Amino acid sequence: MSKYTIVVCDHIHDAGLNILQNTEDINYVYAADIDKVKLLDIIKNADVAITRSSTDVDEKFLNAATNLKAIIRAGVGYDNVDIDGCSKRGIIAMNVPTANTIAAVELTMAHMLSCLRKFPYAHNQLKEERVWKREDWYGNELYGKKLGVIGFGNIGHRVALRAKAFEMDVITYDPYISSTKATDLGIKYTTNFEDILACDIITIHTPKNKETIDMISFDEIKKMKDGVVLINCARGGLYNEEALVENLKSGKIAMAGIDVFKKEPATSHPLLDLPNVTVTAHLGANTKESQREISIQSANNAIESARGISYPNALNLPIDESKIPAFVKPYIELTQKMAFLLAQISKSQIRAVEVSAEGDLSEYVDSLQTFASVGVLSVSTGLSVNYVNANFIANEKGIDLSTKTITNNSGYKNRVTIKITTANGVKSISGTVFEDNIQRVVKLDDFVLDIEPKGKMIIMKNKDIPGVVGQVGSILAKNNINISDFRLSRGKNDHALAVILIDEKANSKVIEDLDNLEASIAVAYAEI
Ligand SMILES: NC(=O)c1ccc[n+]([C@@H]2O[C@H](COP(=O)([O-])OP(=O)(O)OC[C@H]3O[C@@H](n4cnc5c(N)ncnc54)[C@H](O)[C@@H]3O)[C@@H](O)[C@H]2O)c1
């Protein structure tokens, strides 16, 4: 039995490792304790990799992982995964988005409480120094304080709810949600970031990206209350670390609770030297409950994706399959096949691909376009192209991709047309799907047809003069090629198009012989 190789690059809970170990068609490699340079050697055999925040899925990693089809980020944040790099290589990237939510929420609350009561310092004084000095530890209460929550997703909204249980006055800033998501939970909502800066305590729960890096920096801190408390259990760098250090030193920021650092591991970070910071070593996800669940989900998702069955929580699929209605699915298949056919008979470097759709199908023209790219590129790029990387590869090759929706004028309920532009001109193909998934090519250039896009075929454009069918038949017979179907279509200017379905492959000599016939205008062989 051939086996899929799944490489586990970081520590995950035994529950998931056991699943991998006990799955017959999985060859599982545990590489969590291996030096990251050596990992590059191991990763080359991986069909699927499981990583956490300790492994950067960067250019080096991806260049080494030549066999990789999918990567599972065993957690939420995928800022250390080069998603575009994965897409270019046709690798599907997935995360495990909710299994550690509660763990991160509770650590955030712990940091908040810890900051207000200076818990680690009080603890250390008694435990390490054996000093009983209660007057040193007058803290503050969460009760009645104004909490600003930046990012109201899985973690942010649960932090807000727990803060309400502490009778805090909670307000959130998240421009990507509808205000009612917050207000329905009794949380104030603002689109004015200044409202957040006016809070007593601020906690951030956004992803790390171009927009959120340094979201709180010197200017923002200047506008905050003296003695503000800042919490970051999301990602290092969302709060500018230099601004944090300077303002913690001056006391403008009274306390900061920090679980995450811009560069990890952070064992000699200036924040660690300050007396008004509570720190943890990126432990937001580190509960046994969460790690067990993440590990199980990661293992199952890795197995499913290795087998090509499903890609749960995929981050870089251009199409959300769950949103594609059943009637569109055969059109996706038809589009890919027709694009593949058209690219084969275009016989020249492709400059542009335009996909147009009519009828209800027009709503899904972008998805069809992705599959047209797959079809077109499969001719020149081979098997390495799939719907994750097709548009990237097309862009890299300088192919102009576009879509059009057209008002229904062909008489078909739904129809898809692909137009390819090459140095030799423009070629187009149209198709429709009849009931019971009967896929048909209904037009090729100006010729009306009715052919199933399947099998080996010769496509011949010729002058519409007597004797052509016989001449074609005798050339094919001479070469032992059996004709299974012969379709003729008459076009303008006394031209005709013959689509000849054949049982055996026609080699270039046969095509040349056909092309040498007096009536011939153009001949091409294609196979679907
Ligand atoms: N410390 C840890 O171990 C740990 C554990 C889990 C998650 N995390 C991190 O916590 C963060 C939140 O995770 P989540 O599961 O809640 O993610 P999520 O995707 O459910 O929520 C993120 C929210 O941020 C909002 N957002 C995006 N850009 C924003 C912006 N510019 N301003 C305001 N809001 C914005 C989004 O609309 C979304 O509602 C992520 O960075 C994740 O990586 C850390």
Ligand SMILES: O=C(O)CC[C@@H](O)C(=O)O
């Ligand atoms: O354990 C980890 O890899 C950290 C996970 C956490 O930061 C996340 O984003 O899910």
